[in-house]
Each structure stands twice: as C-alpha cells, then as structure tokens.
Amino acid sequence: MDPIPLIDEVIAREGGYSHHPADKGGPTRWGVTEAVARSHGYRGDMKAFPREEAVAIYRRLYWLRPGFDRIAIHAPRLAAELFDTGVNMGPPIAAGFLQRALNALNRGASDFPDIPVDRRIGDRTVAALEAFLATRGRAGEDVLLKAVEALQGERYLSLAESRPANEAFLYGWLANRLG
Known part of the structure; x- marks a missing residue:
C-alpha cells in the first residue's frame, strides 16, 4: 500500500502554517511541529517549511518506523x-x-x-x-x-x-x- 494518498489527506486536513496559542506543539506547517522539523534537520522559518520534507517525515516517522x-x-x-x-x-x-x-x-x-x-x-x-x-x-x-x-x-x-x-x-x- 502506497502511503502517499494518506499523507496527502493529512496534509490537506492539517493545512499550511498554524500557531494556535492553545496548541502545546507550537508552530506547525503541514501538521509537522517545529520540534519534529528541527529534529530532522530543518533550520528555517516554519512558515516556509517545504511540503516535500513533510511528506518524507510522514512516510518515515508515521508509516515505516511504526x-x-x-x-x-x-x-x-x-x-x-x-x-x-x-x-x-x-x-x-x-x-x-x-x-x-x-x-x-x-x-x-x-x-x-x-x-x-x-x-x-x-x-x-x-x-x-x-x-x-x-x-x-x-x-x-x-x-x-x-x-x-x-x-x-x-x-x-x-x-x-x-x-x-x-x-x-x-x-x-x-x-x-x-x-
């Protein structure tokens, strides 16, 4: 089973950049928290976090690793x-x-x-x-x-x-x- 359609659904649901004050996860883009992005080498502004990096993280951390x-x-x-x-x-x-x-x-x-x-x-x-x-x-x-x-x-x-x-x-x- 190819996880890309599942990843696309999550990204569509999560949307782009968010920084809700009640969200303990802090700034996110494509549903990926800043902490997770940083732990995978991303150093830029979360508002510019690339979708391709989010896809790679979802595949690796949330599909294959578990x-x-x-x-x-x-x-x-x-x-x-x-x-x-x-x-x-x-x-x-x-x-x-x-x-x-x-x-x-x-x-x-x-x-x-x-x-x-x-x-x-x-x-x-x-x-x-x-x-x-x-x-x-x-x-x-x-x-x-x-x-x-x-x-x-x-x-x-x-x-x-x-x-x-x-x-x-x-x-x-x-x-x-x-x-």
Missing part, C-alpha cells in the same frame, strides 16, 4: 486509521490501541494468545492480527477499526477533560479524526 506498512498488507483500512491516529496522537499510542483491541477480541486468548501492549508493531502483533482475521474473516477489519476508533475517541475526551485548553480542539478531533 510498522503500519506491515499492517497494511493484511488490513489496509486499519493501517490507514493507525497512520492517522499516529500522526495526531503519536505512533506508539496508535499501536497500543491495536494491541489492546486484539487482546480484547481474542475471546479469552482462545483464538490466539494475548500480546504485550508494548506500543510497537512487531512479529507478535502481526501474527495476532493474522490470526484474528483468519478467525473472523474480512469483516474483522471493520470490528478492529471500530475498537481503535472507540479508544481514540475516549482519549480525546480524556485530553479535553484533563486540560481545558484542549476543549478548543475536541470538536475538530471528533469531527475530523473519527470514522
């Missing part, structure tokens, strides 16, 4: 959701959501063994996904998507409850990041 490309082989829509969740919340959070959902859906470890919720996509997570899909069929991807989105929605609500400044973003998170 292993969502490995998920895409078996469940492309799930991989797309994990990518988007990873962009918004961090890839380890997205990977953890998948692992938690797989453990909760394995019928008391009778379909496949529980996996550690280590927030990394490794061989055990991929094997659990394969076993889940083999047991539940292609419709299983829909159920996993719902489970991941439920966990994502709960996290958004918790973020808004724990930091009132996040309420400025809650409506957009729920409207644009779920389903």
Whole structure:
C-alpha cells in the first residue's frame, strides 16, 4: 500500500502554517511541529517549511518506523486509521490501541494468545492480527477499526477533560479524526 494518498489527506486536513496559542506543539506547517522539523534537520522559518520534507517525515516517522506498512498488507483500512491516529496522537499510542483491541477480541486468548501492549508493531502483533482475521474473516477489519476508533475517541475526551485548553480542539478531533 502506497502511503502517499494518506499523507496527502493529512496534509490537506492539517493545512499550511498554524500557531494556535492553545496548541502545546507550537508552530506547525503541514501538521509537522517545529520540534519534529528541527529534529530532522530543518533550520528555517516554519512558515516556509517545504511540503516535500513533510511528506518524507510522514512516510518515515508515521508509516515505516511504526510498522503500519506491515499492517497494511493484511488490513489496509486499519493501517490507514493507525497512520492517522499516529500522526495526531503519536505512533506508539496508535499501536497500543491495536494491541489492546486484539487482546480484547481474542475471546479469552482462545483464538490466539494475548500480546504485550508494548506500543510497537512487531512479529507478535502481526501474527495476532493474522490470526484474528483468519478467525473472523474480512469483516474483522471493520470490528478492529471500530475498537481503535472507540479508544481514540475516549482519549480525546480524556485530553479535553484533563486540560481545558484542549476543549478548543475536541470538536475538530471528533469531527475530523473519527470514522
């Protein structure tokens, strides 16, 4: 699965330059924070951060490094959701959501063994996904998507409850990041 269409969707949704006072991430362009851009060698003004560099960062940090490309082989829509969740919340959070959902859906470890919720996509997570899909069929991807989105929605609500400044973003998170 080519992640470029997913990256293009994120960039379109995130827009150009932003520096919202309630956003702890600080200045962003194309959805890439200044800290992430700097950690990858960009030294210029964030208002001029090149789109091509954002694409490269998204591919490397939010698709390949967390292993969502490995998920895409078996469940492309799930991989797309994990990518988007990873962009918004961090890839380890997205990977953890998948692992938690797989453990909760394995019928008391009778379909496949529980996996550690280590927030990394490794061989055990991929094997659990394969076993889940083999047991539940292609419709299983829909159920996993719902489970991941439920966990994502709960996290958004918790973020808004724990930091009132996040309420400025809650409506957009729920409207644009779920389903």
